[in-house]
Amino acid sequence: MRDYSLVKINLTGGIASPGMLEGILLMAQKAGVKEVSIGARQQLLMWVKADTQRGSGLPSLRESLEAMQIDFEIDTHQYPNIISSYCAQEVFQTGQWLSEGIYRDVLDGFDFQPQLKINISDYQQSFTPFFTGNLNFIASSIPNFWYLYIRQKQSNTIFRFPLLIYTLEISKVSKRLEGILLSGTDLSEEEIYEKMIAQGEIISQLVQEDLVLPQFMLPYYEGFNRYGNKTWLGIYRRHETFEVAFLLDVCKICLDTKVGQICTTPWKSLIIKGIENQDRASWDKLLGKYGINVRHAANELNWQVEDHCREGLALKNTIIREFDQEDIRTFGLCFAIQTRSKSEVFGSVVIKKRKILAGLTQVYDVYHTVDFNPNSRQLVLFEKGLHKTHIAEILQRLTKRYYHRSTASITEKPAQPQANSTSTHQVHQCKVCMTIYDEKLGDSQQGIKAGTKFEELPDNYCCPVCDSEKENFEVKTVETTYQL
Structure with missing residues (x-):
């Protein structure tokens, strides 16, 4: 008999009301669950001890979920969750x-x-x-x-x-x-x-016209971000698990401050929308209480591994460390690791494990999708038969190919008949989410008038997108081309 069973609860469309989620988490806590995770299809996953004693473990959770009429599966995947882009609504x-x-x-x-x-x-x-x-x-x-x-x-x-x-x-x-x-x-x-x-x-x-989809650019989905007169909060965890106690406190704040939904994402993170300005301090205290970091680098947020896959997660973290050491840019790309032959992952670069020598050892093959579009189902082989220690190096070569291709597609455009004039000027760019402050434009969201120099901004000025401090901006030179 297995010691633990995987319980899956579908959160339809990646949407959970705080009250319903709180009820599920309280039942899970009673059954001895301390951590849960989010699946790639925006579902709630938890490992539960298969305790046979009444009132504890899996029997306790099963009875409680059935009493609440909540659909669930145990160690099966017969009913995949309906996923939706509602988590992006309003904020992206x-x-x-x-x-x-x-x-x-x-x-x-x-x-x-x-x-x-x-x-x-x-x-x-x-x-x-x-x-x-x-x-x-x-x-x-x-x-x-x-x-x-x-x-x-x-x-x-x-x-x-x-x-x-x-x-x-x-x-x-x-x-x-x-x-x-x-x-x-x-x-x-x-x-x-x-x-x-x-x-x-x-x-x-x-159908009278073809569907035209936007170019893939994964938005920065972590931290406090302003939209309109409210704030949304994105929470990502490097180990892809959330403490039940933390999530219960999240539900409590939502209920106390009338936040109606908690959204799960395919990137295994949470998004809480509709945070009023006067409630921001409560969320800051909650993150501090549990030591939750919301300042991860963008090149860590654009990865997807299979659900509950320690092997894939360990490989991801190893590659990210090497990327950080080499200061590798990955903007515009997203990466996926597949260790199981029939699993599905989402990425423009896909790393697949392959067993050789009758399964005694394993190698990795690196693919990219056609045109580096992660929504394409067609994979192009880039390198095969790699030891895992060489994957990061190969991915660096692949990112260079991607950016060379992007640059070539710009330079190879037909020449325009108009003459052009190019000028340069300096702006300040957030090092966390790449948002630009241009003194020519100011920052209307924070009441900063056009023409205000960066040095004249108040000391408590922060990025309008990720809330990063003023000191996290760096000077960049940009070019502007005018047609004559």
């Missing part, structure tokens, strides 16, 4: 019409537990993946209508459904397609479409 670049209410309409419409992976994505964000699901709904530019991209299980081939799906039809369409795709029959794209339509009409429109 998003589309025009997709709102909290529409996310709610979509997610509340599911009256069944999907066995297929379903992604619900805003078309303009680049924080959550678009195509890691089997059914990938992506908002179109037409309000309340969605593209649908289908990927059959254990396949990397994606095809676009010929109709735009209406918001309130997403659950119905998902249920129909699940029955079709899990029937055990290999079907063509046309057969899937015909079988779906044969089950009755749906509110839809013909």
Whole structure:
């Protein structure tokens, strides 16, 4: 008998109300759980001791969850979580019409537990993946209508459904397609479409234009960040676990200050939105109480490893240390480590473990996606048969290829007929999140007028994005090109 079992609780869309999460955590604490983690599909994961004594361990948690009518799985993955880009809503670049209410309409419409992976994505964000699901709904530019991209299980081939799906039809369409795709029959794209339509009409429109997705740029998602007249807080943990006691205190502050949701992300972090300015001090004290660091470097935040994978996490941390020593830039890239043959990870650079010599030893192969787009399902081999001690060096070479390619794509553009004039001026850039303070523009969010020199800023001035102190800005020279 196993000593511990993995309990998975799906947080639909990566959204948890503080009250519900508090209830789950109290039950977990009673069962002896001290730490939990977030999965790549925004679910809650915890290892629970398989204690046979009544009122403790796994039996206790099972009974409590059943009493609260909370769906869960133990050591199985039959029902993958529905993931969504709601965690990015309001705080990162998003589309025009997709709102909290529409996310709610979509997610509340599911009256069944999907066995297929379903992604619900805003078309303009680049924080959550678009195509890691089997059914990938992506908002179109037409309000309340969605593209649908289908990927059959254990396949990397994606095809676009010929109709735009209406918001309130997403659950119905998902249920129909699940029955079709899990029937055990290999079907063509046309057969899937015909079988779906044969089950009755749906509110839809013909696709009239191709989906255009933004260039991938992972936003800095940690620390205190202002938006409008409020603040959001991103919390990342290097070991990918959160103390139950800490999360219970997070729930308490949310309940006390009327913060309605806690969001989980595919990067295994938390985002708390809607923090009022007068409540900021309470969150500072909470982070201090548990010694939570929210100043990790950006080249550590753009990694994804498999859920509960100590091997992948150890390799990630080793590579990051070497990156730090060599001062390697990774902006625009994201990395993934795959140690299990059938697992799925998200990244523009993918490190895959491969066993050789009848499984007696192992090597690693390094791939990158086509055009370094992490939302592409096509991998290009860069280097194979590596010992893990050489991976960081190979990744440095790969990053150089990426930036050379990016530079070449700029310099190879056709010459413009207009003559150009270039001037330079100095700005100050935050070393943590790369936000720029330009005295020509000032900082309207903090009431700093245009023309205010950096030296004239008050001593308590901080970065408007990551809240980093004034001393963490450095001088940079930028070029501006004018057409004559």
